[in-house]
Amino acid sequence: DSEHSQATFTAGRFGIVGSTNGTNFSEHATSGSAATLNFQVAPTAMPPGTTTYALYSVTTLNPSVAGTVNLRAAEANSAGLGQHLTYGVRTITGTTCNASTFAAGAEVVPTGRALTTSATGNQIVQANNGNQVNYCFAVTLPQTAPSTAQGLSVTARWEFVAQST
Structure with a gap:
């Protein structure tokens, strides 16, 4: 007499x-x-004293396991106008990103930080498109920006680094 058993294992997908x-x-x-x-x-x-807002949302693929997301700012964000700009990032409940929703959001990057500042914490993304994380960016050219900032520009870049959990 004998008994047999088997199991097939497949790695989960994450994205x-x-x-x-x-x-x-x-x-x-x-x-x-x-x-x-x-x-x-x-x-x-x-112009100096201006703050502008933009939304960026992240979710998992379907199918995908759950994970975490960490916002990372590029070091090159300090080039050109980037050395004069400040920013902050918050997660918001809806997809309207403006001064009001930013103020009510949960802090990811504190307001007034250099464009090279990355988040210190992670946001959770549920499996199979189970939730959506809405990031609200607020970028400011401070009123105190020097006249040498005139005509400068920067292409600021951020990366959302995700890891399965």
Whole structure:
């Protein structure tokens, strides 16, 4: 007499996708395919004292296991105008990113930080598109920006680094 048993093991899949409007999600896996944030005030002609807001949402693929997401800022964000800009990031409940929703959100990057500041904590993304994390970016050219900032620009980049849990 004998008994037999077997089991098949398959590794789970994990992946995230992003959206600049909180509705249409796609993959932006490299800096070369980065999604362009839609700031309310055109960031191409910011006068001192201006703050502009933009949404970026992240969720898991379906199928995908759960995980965490960490926001990382690029060191190159300090080039050109980037040395004068400050920013903050908060998670918000809806997909409307403005001064009011930013103020009511949960802090990810404290307001007034250099563009090279990364988040110190993680946000949780549930399995199979179970939740959506809505990040609200607030970028400011301070009133105290020097006149030497005129005409400068920077292409600021952030990476959402996700890990399965």
